[in-house]
Amino acid sequence: MADATGNQEAKDYGFDTPQKNTVYELKGANHYDWGMKDRLSRVFDPKSGKTVMLAFDHGYIMGPTSGLERIDLTIVPLLEHADCLMCTRGILRTVVPPTYNKPISLRCSAGTTILTELNDECVGVEIEDAIRLNATMMAVMASIGGKYEAVTVRNMCKIIETGNRYGIPTLGVTAVGKDLVRDARYIGLASRVCAENGAQVVKTYYCEEGFEKVTAACPVPIVIAGGKKLPELDALNMAYKAIDQGAMGVDMGRNIFQADDPIAMIKAVKSVVHDNATPDDAFQMYNDLK
Ligand code: R5P
Numbered sequence: 001m002a003d004a005t006g007n008q009e010a011k012d013y014g015f016d017t018p019q020k021n022t023v024y025e026l027k028g029a030n031h032y033d034w035g036m037k038d039r040l041s042r043v044f045d046p047k048s049g050k051t052v053m054l055a056f057d058h059g060y061i062m063g064p065t066s067g068l069e070r071i072d073l074t075i076v077p078l079l080e081h082a083d084c085l086m087c088t089r090g091i092l093r094t095v096v097p098p099t100y101n102k103p104i105s106l107r108c109s110a111g112t113t114i115l116t117e118l119n120d121e122c123v124g125v126e127i128e129d130a131i132r133l134n135a136t137m138m139a140v141m142a143s144i145g146g147k148y149e150a151v152t153v154r155n156m157c158k159i160i161e162t163g164n165r166y167g168i169p170t171l172g173v174t175a176v177g178k179d180l181v182r183d184a185r186y187i188g189l190a191s192r193v194c195a196e197n198g199a200q201v202v203k204t205y206y207c208e209e210g211f212e213k214v215t216a217a218c219p220v221p222i223v224i225a226g227g228k229k230l231p232e233l234d235a236l237n238m239a240y241k242a243i244d245q246g247a248m249g250v251d252m253g254r255n256i257f258q259a260d261d262p263i264a265m266i267k268a269v270k271s272v273v274h275d276n277a278t279p280d281d282a283f284q285m286y287n288d289l290k
Contacts, residue, residue, distance in 0.1 A: 024037045024041075025049060026040055026041070026044055026049065026221060026248075027219070027220055027221045027248065028195075028200075028219045028220040028221070029200065029220075032200070033167055034167075035166075035167030035168075036164075036167045036168070036169055036200065038167075039103070039136045039137065039167065039168060039169055040137075040169055040200065040201075042084075042103040042136050043083065043084045043103050043105070043136060043137060043169075043201070044083075044221065044248060044249065045083060045274060047274075048273070048274040048275075049248060050243065050248055050249045050273045050274055051083045051084055051223060051248065051249035051250075051273070052082060052083045052084075052249060052250055052252070052266065052269055052270050052273050052274070053082065053083060053084040053085070053086050053105060053223060053249065053250065053251040053252070054075070054078055054079070054081075054082035054084070054085055054086065054252065054253070054256060054257075054266065055086040055087075055225065055226075055251050055252060055253035056068055056071060056075050056085075056086065056087050056091065056253055056257065057086055057087050057088050057091070057107040057139070057253075058253060058254075059088065059091065060088045060090075060107055060110055060113075061112075061113045061114055061118065062113070062114055063113070065254075066254075066258055067254065067257040067258045067262075068257065071091055071095045071096075072095050074257055074262070075095075075257060076095065076096070076097065077262075077263065078256065078257065078262055078263060078266055079096070079097075079100050079102060080100065081263060081266045081267060081270070082102060082266065083102075083103070083249075083270075084102060084103045084104070084105055084136065084137070084251075085100075085102050085103070085104050085105065086104075086105040086107065086139060086171075086251055086253075087104070087105075087106070087107065088106075088107045088110075089106060089107075089125055089129060089133055092104060092106065092133055093133070103136035103137070104133065104134065104135050104136050104137070105135075105136065105137040105138075105139050105171055105251070106125060106130055106133060106135035106137070106138055106139060107124075107125075107139050108123060108124060108125040108130060108135075108138040108139060108140050108159055109121040109122065109123060109124055109139070109140040109141045109152070109155050109156075109159070110122065110124030110125075111124070117147075118175070118177070119141065119143040119146050119147070119148045119152060119175050119177060120147075120148050120151070121141055121143075121148065121151070121152055121155060122151075122155060123140070123155050123158050123159060125138070126162075127162040127163070127165070127166060127168075130168065131166060131168070135168060136168070136169075137168065137169045137170065137171050137200075137201065138159050138163050138168055138169075138170050138171065139170075139171040139173055139203070140152075140155055140156045140159045140170060140171070140172060140173065141155075141173045141174075141175045142155075142156045142172050142173065142174060142175065142190070142193070142194055143175040143177060144174060144175075144186075144189065144190035144193050144194075145177065145180050145186065145189075145190065146175065146177035146180065147177070152175070153193070153197065156170070156172055156194065156197055156199065157197055157198070160197060160198040160199060161198075163200075164198065169200035169201060170198070170199045170200055170201070171199065171200075171201045171202070171203055171223075171251075172191075172194025172195070172197070172199030172201070172202050172203070173202075173203045173204075173225075174187065174190040174191060174194060174202065174203065174204040174205070176205065182205050182207055183207055183209065183210070184207050184209055184210030184211060184213050184214050185210075187204050187205060187207055187211075187214050188210075188213055188214040188217055188218070190204060191204050191214055191217075191218045191222060192217055192218055195218050195219050195220045199220065200220055201220055201221050201222075201223065202218055202220060202221070202222050202223070203222075203223050203224070203225055203251050204222060204224065204225070205224060205225055205227060206224045206238050206241065206242045206247070211241070211242065211245045211246075211247075212245040212246055214246075215245060215246025215247060216246060221247075221248035221249070222246070222247050222248060223247060223248060223249040223250055223251045224238075224239070224242045224247050224249075224250050224251070224252075225250075225251055225252070225253070226238075226239075226250065226251075226252035226253055226254055226255035226256070227254070227255070228254060229254045229255055229258045229259075230255055232255075232259055232260070232265060232268070232283060232286055233279060233280075233283045235252075235255040235259075235265075235269075236268055236269065236272055236279040236282045236283055236286070237279040239252070239269055239272045239273060239279075240272050240277075240278065240279045240282070243272065243273055243276075249273055250269060250273060252269060255269075256269065260290065261286070261289065261290040263289070264285075264286045264287075264289035264290045265286060267285065267286075267289060268282040268283065268285050268286040268289070269282070271285055
């Protein structure tokens with residue numbers, strides 16, 4: 001307990017220096033409350049403003065897909081290299097050691113799997129469990145333009161509402177149904193709908209034509225999913241173009257954990273995202289590390 005007597009007299013008031021207000025630079029986030037900003041600054045590196053999220057939540061719709069059969073063996077060695085971990089609560093509790101202290105983007109919607117019909121989801125994780133798990137962000141799928149558009153937008157709004165109550169940002173994940181084309185018009189619309197409903201971050205796909213329009217018209221940061229496995233140079237090229245055209249990071253799974261050398265690959269992706277390495281330089285780095 002502080003002593004009541006014998007204390008030094010207070011004298012450093014800095015009368016000549018007005019107190020500065022800091023601006024929180026992350027896109028769209030300057031007016032959020034402190035806790036929300038603190039969580040977002042754990043996801044997005046405050047120096048580069050970018051993030052490399054490692055996605056390994058695929059099992060919730062795909063089961064033990066290639067590279068995720070034994071997450072303890074394949075993913076845990078990658079954890080230290082990721083800026084943020086995107087996973088389900090089942091894998092978080094059972095396999096992810098709580099000692100890494102990495103921000104968690106917790107998959108909070110759940111429903112149909114690849115065995116039936118994708119995208120018929122509900123809110124699968126309530127806010128209490130997200131808080132108990134120390135989630136940094138809550139991820140929810142929104143199937144814009146699909147059969148389950150209304151139900152998934154309702155899920156997203158519910159998660160945003162409860163997240164806002166506790167200062168936890170929501171990641172709106174745009175799902176692309178079988179009949180929808182991944183072009184800038186669709187991706188731009190789906191991303192904007194997530195942001196308009198209050199998602200603080202949007203995860204979507206890169207498209208070759210007009211992606212800069214998608215990021216320009218989305219008032220919050222966009223991170224891109226990697227999608228199916230590509231040759232390593234192509235994946236690095238996609239990440240480079242996405243960042244160059246306004247994405248604030250990647251939320252990448254298969255293109256990292258299905259790479260020939262996943263640790264070399266995540267390091268190469270980080271060099272593109274955080275250090276603006278060219279795809280060729282990053283690929284060279286990948287081969288050198290391999
Ligand atoms: C899919 O089930 C998840 O939302 C993944 O997190 C997402 O698709 C990103 O992973 P990938 O880079 O493998 O597409």
